[in-house]
Amino acid sequence: MLDLAIRDLEVRFPGLDQPVLAISELALPAGSQVALTGPSGSGKTTFINVVTGLEPASSGHVAWRGTDLEALSESRRDRWRAANVGLVMQDFHLFPGLSAIDNVLLPQRLARLRRLPALTEEARRLLTRVGILRHGQPVETMSRGQMQRVAVARALVARPGVIVADEPTASLDAEAGTAVADLLIELVSEAGATLIVASHDPRFVGRLGRVLRLDGGRLLH
Amino acid sequence: MFQFIAADLKRHWIGVAVIVLIVALATALGVAVTLQERALRLGSARAAEAFDLVVGAPGSDTQLVLSSVFLQAAPLPLMPGAVFADLSQDPRVAWAAPIGFGDFVDGDPIVGTTEALLKGLGGVTEGRGFASLGEAVVGALDARQIGDSFHPMHGTVGSQGEVHTGITYRVVGRMAPTGTPWDRAVLVPIQAVWMAHHHHHDDDEHENEADASAGADTGAPALNAAAADQPAERGFGEGSAPHAQDDDDHDDAPADLRAPIDEAAVTDPHAPGLPAILVKPQSFADAYKLRQAYRGDRTLAVFPGEVLTRLYGTLGDVRRILSWVAAGAQGLVAAAILLVVMVHVMQRRRQIGALRAFGAPRRAVFGIVWVEAFAIIGLGVVVGFGLGYAGARVASGVFTASSGISLPVTFLASDASSLVVLFVLTGLIAVIPAALAYRQSPASALRGG
Amino acid sequence: MLTNAVSRRRLLQGGLAGLVGLTLMPVRRAHAETSLTFDELYGKISVLGLTFSDKVKGLDGQPVAMKGFMAPPLKAESNFFVLTEIPMALCPFCSTDADWPDNIVVIYLDDARTFEQANALIEVEGRLEVGSWRDPETGFLSRLRIVDASFGAA
Numbered sequence: 046m047l048d049l050a051i052r053d054l055e056v057r058f059p060g061l062d063q064p065v066l067a068i069s070e071l072a073l074p075a076g077s078q079v080a081l082t083g084p085s086g087s088g089k090t091t092f093i094n095v096v097t098g099l100e101p102a103s104s105g106h107v108a109w110r111g112t113d114l115e116a117l118s119e120s121r122r123d124r125w126r127a128a129n130v131g132l133v134m135q136d137f138h139l140f141p142g143l144s145a146i147d148n149v150l151l152p153q154r155l156a157r158l159r160r161l162p163a164l165t166e167e168a169r170r171l172l173t174r175v176g177i178l179r180h181g182q183p184v185e186t187m188s189r190g191q192m193q194r195v196a197v198a199r200a201l202v203a204r205p206g207v208i209v210a211d212e213p214t215a216s217l218d219a220e221a222g223t224a225v226a227d228l229l230i231e232l233v234s235e236a237g238a239t240l241i242v243a244s245h246d247p248r249f250v251g252r253l254g255r256v257l258r259l260d261g262g263r264l265l266h
Numbered sequence: 267m268f269q270f271i272a273a274d275l276k277r278h279w280i281g282v283a284v285i286v287l288i289v290a291l292a293t294a295l296g297v298a299v300t301l302q303e304r305a306l307r308l309g310s311a312r313a314a315e316a317f318d319l320v321v322g323a324p325g326s327d328t329q330l331v332l333s334s335v336f337l338q339a340a341p342l343p344l345m346p347g348a349v350f351a352d353l354s355q356d357p358r359v360a361w362a363a364p365i366g367f368g369d370f371v372d373g374d375p376i377v378g379t380t381e382a383l384l385k386g387l388g389g390v391t392e393g394r395g396f397a398s399l400g401e402a403v404v405g406a407l408d409a410r411q412i413g414d415s416f417h418p419m420h421g422t423v424g425s426q427g428e429v430h431t432g433i434t435y436r437v438v439g440r441m442a443p444t445g446t447p448w449d450r451a452v453l454v455p456i457q458a459v460w461m462a463h464h465h466h467h468d469d470d471e472h473e474n475e476a477d478a479s480a481g482a483d484t485g486a487p488a489l490n491a492a493a494a495d496q497p498a499e500r501g502f503g504e505g506s507a508p509h510a511q512d513d514d515d516h517d518d519a520p521a522d523l524r525a526p527i528d529e530a531a532v533t534d535p536h537a538p539g540l541p542a543i544l545v546k547p548q549s550f551a552d553a554y555k556l557r558q559a560y561r562g563d564r565t566l567a568v569f570p571g572e573v574l575t576r577l578y579g580t581l582g583d584v585r586r587i588l589s590w591v592a593a594g595a596q597g598l599v600a601a602a603i604l605l606v607v608m609v610h611v612m613q614r615r616r617q618i619g620a621l622r623a624f625g626a627p628r629r630a631v632f633g634i635v636w637v638e639a640f641a642i643i644g645l646g647v648v649v650g651f652g653l654g655y656a657g658a659r660v661a662s663g664v665f666t667a668s669s670g671i672s673l674p675v676t677f678l679a680s681d682a683s684s685l686v687v688l689f690v691l692t693g694l695i696a697v698i699p700a701a702l703a704y705r706q707s708p709a710s711a712l713r714g715g
Numbered sequence: 716m717l718t719n720a721v722s723r724r725r726l727l728q729g730g731l732a733g734l735v736g737l738t739l740m741p742v743r744r745a746h747a748e749t750s751l752t753f754d755e756l757y758g759k760i761s762v763l764g765l766t767f768s769d770k771v772k773g774l775d776g777q778p779v780a781m782k783g784f785m786a787p788p789l790k791a792e793s794n795f796f797v798l799t800e801i802p803m804a805l806c807p808f809c810s811t812d813a814d815w816p817d818n819i820v821v822i823y824l825d826d827a828r829t830f831e832q833a834n835a836l837i838e839v840e841g842r843l844e845v846g847s848w849r850d851p852e853t854g855f856l857s858r859l860r861i862v863d864a865s866f867g868a869a
Contacts (some may be wrong), residue, residue: 099623099709120628123708127625138620142273152624155267155634199624307829311792318789318853360854549856550797550821553789572787579831
């Protein structure tokens, strides 16, 4: 449940005259649900990298409830992200060889941020909620839809204030995509977290409260 | 974290196994060279443990030690019989024993000696020592049993040796194990060896009779001269026993062999020549004095220890060369593995980036890659120590089977520090891929990143 | 070239061929040892033979340092060696000297080891022991010993 305030943001890459992303002002209230659309190369990935602290901006401020990511060091941004952001990615990024539950818990185990028993319970609850009943099943034996549902559970397990999803349904068939989109919106709403989904998928664009359109690195209103 | 590492290693187990094997082989090479050289050194040193000072006729001291301590057959010149008489009366000598070799039975060396050597080598554990001329004591590993009889041969089987038909020994005892070639030797009274050679010459080389009796008459120097005339004759016996005049041409050896051992015959200044004498000095100073006193025109005194030490110098040089070869191999392997690991890390940059994107701190990423690299290489090192040890054991076993010298393949306390140093090096090498992973941007995990 | 450093390094290379052998074991240095020479070992020659000097008698049980040469080793693997005033291998006339080698000192080390012989001056440090003692392992008698010894290049 974090609110986002962006001011005078610019991201430039070396060798390019134009900034790949330039946003003079953007405010998202806590708990808002936003779809981010735009053609390929419009700056969607850069936007996500910057608001999650994966990548620093060239200039400007990106503040989540007063915490300016641009003022933090790289390792402090990592720590902030581990505590506040749940990520869902197009390619799932589950780790083969580990079971569903271990995958859900892995980031927290590595970051050692929370006490584990409570987390384990929450992980089981979420896995059951997303329809994965065999918690010990190795992820490499799952279908793509199941994998993305495990990834959704992983993004939510630490109760982050922000969920960011990058094309979460793009590599799934229609049926699995619908299931994942439904789950994501439902669960984030239950948790009351802020949701940003970069996607062209009408199942998101139509259902989320607000749509941000990016083109050439700038927001179209 | 360890769960993740275990899953990761398990998933790439073939590659892991190959790297472990390569590291293990490279390590094993160095370990085996070290252990084998040490085993040769310690094995030969321990085989010579009971031999403080060896006295022989002037010649090669290395050959004297090889023949007397390690029982390697070679023609040795003889010393005058008076040398033993002198030594046995010397106050600086605790005890002295003749070593008379040159005869064989089924390829095992027969050594003519006295009771003193039986005691000096650890004593008789089964049966008893020899009391009469026809009795023999066998080494711990000799196949012959107490009660068995055998005929000695001059020269080894296959060479132009001939059976000494006139003489038969009966086994009456077995020696304690020594871990030396003496475990396969057969020990008989030196007087019996002298007699056998006397008979041998009587029967087959009548022209020698004149020499023999002349030797007996004029004493030891003449015996030595006779030996020098025929250097090709192995070890023994151109001389004749003092009782040469008593037993004539007729072959009534069995009667003689029942006779008790005449102790005085050995210390008689007119006794036949000997190829080697083992001397136990009283004190450290006496050891060096005796060594000095018996280095001259007539005799050569040598500590087996000094000859071996000289050989170790050469052995050490060989080991150093092999060590450099091993180090080169290990360096190449280390470089190759580093390359493989780094390529692997690069290929997995998306996965590593994802770990960080999901909130794993950089130190966790560093730790994962470091522990993985350390575990793989460290396991290789440990397996390599095992392989090297096993290899050295096998090589030592083959050597022991052929030479009788047991080679102790052992790790020393200093090896532990070597292992620690290797682990530290492994840890340092593992830092390189870990640092590479540490620098990986988390953004690369995302689409297009 | 017989030095402690060399022999230790060799031992360590013996420790593990190849990459290892880079570290040196810490060389033990005794403190406050009294320097002793071969000339100072014996007092006058009495009817009973050589008698120890007052200095030697006074140093019994004390840490000492002595320079000398390693005699050809009696044993290939042992925890002792014999220190002499003159290198034995380089002394063709010594055998005619009746006294020689009476003035030897037996050096006992902590561990048994093999030696690599070289004719170089070495310095031995350890605790002096005076009086006749028979080594139970070798059966050899010695009159003067330096025990718990370490040695290195002089």
